[in-house]
Amino acid sequence: MSTRSEARAWLAQRLSAAVLAVCVLVHLVTLIVAVRHGLSAEAILGRTRGSVAWTAFYSVFVVAVAVHAPLGLRVVAAEWLGWRGIVANFAWLVAGIALLGLGARAVLAVAL
């Protein structure tokens, strides 16, 4: 990647990390609060189905994960395994799209 693209990737990873810090916190607090009244699929779906707010929240969460995880793993693989270059970058792009697809599927499953 060009210097500019590398710098963009770094910034995207940092920004997505900031988003994830909030998302993970909200997710965990919600989990703890929800479990106090018994955790069931019904309770979860009752909270999320048709909820614009939860759908939006988990959509943001999934996008942040899809951006953050492949970029981080790309750096780890480059340093530890020497995986660099256009093929490696393409593979991580595919991984990001796959994460986005899987995450979107999960969000739609609990939102609709």
Next chain:
Amino acid sequence: MPAPENQLEVRVWRGGAEGGYQTFQVPRLASQTVLDVVTWIQRHLDASLAYRFACRVGMCGSCAMSVNGVARWTCRTHVEKVCDGERMDIAPLANLPIIRDLVTDMSAFFDKWARAKGQFVPSSTRKDPFALVPPDSRARAAVDAAIECIGCGVCYASCEVVAWNRDYLGPAALNRAWTLVRDVRDAAHSERLAAVSGDAGCHACHTHTSCTERCPKHLSPTASIAGLKRATALAMLKGAL
């Protein structure tokens, strides 16, 4: 076998990359530095021992070596502070090719200063009036905090990212670039930020802080690199990178 009393058992790296340690017995003296030990070996035991030094007072940055696995400036490192009492290992700096014994090839280290555009590029000529830089301005304070680097290579030898990525510019070159990025008289900020970005530049730093921990001048290349990350991000958002 333990060293006799008032003797230090010193293992010194001999040869090139495929070399090995040679053991010497050196008299233990008060206020003895690691450089004193190496010099004593060369003058009394083996004149063929190769090593570098010049000023002996912590200014020139030429005597850095690995002492018990830790990169240090040897002229200002007292034996009693780094040695368990009887034994000491002295090796050439890590992350640099070994020429012979304790001498490394510093070419890559200094070439990276050039790659990071570590040269000052003036924004005015000798006919212009002197630039007035308030000493207490934020930009000048940032330069002051990083300017005293002596180029010893201790940070470079201590950096894990250099070990993983041979193209990585390293803490010293990036620290130098940061002093110029914050220099209000410099005219090459954009080019320099582009030179220090990317996989081989400031964005590769993992903030392990080994450079900052080991810098003999107590500088913080980590802070300088963080500054470069902020500066490149701002430049990118402004479309200047």
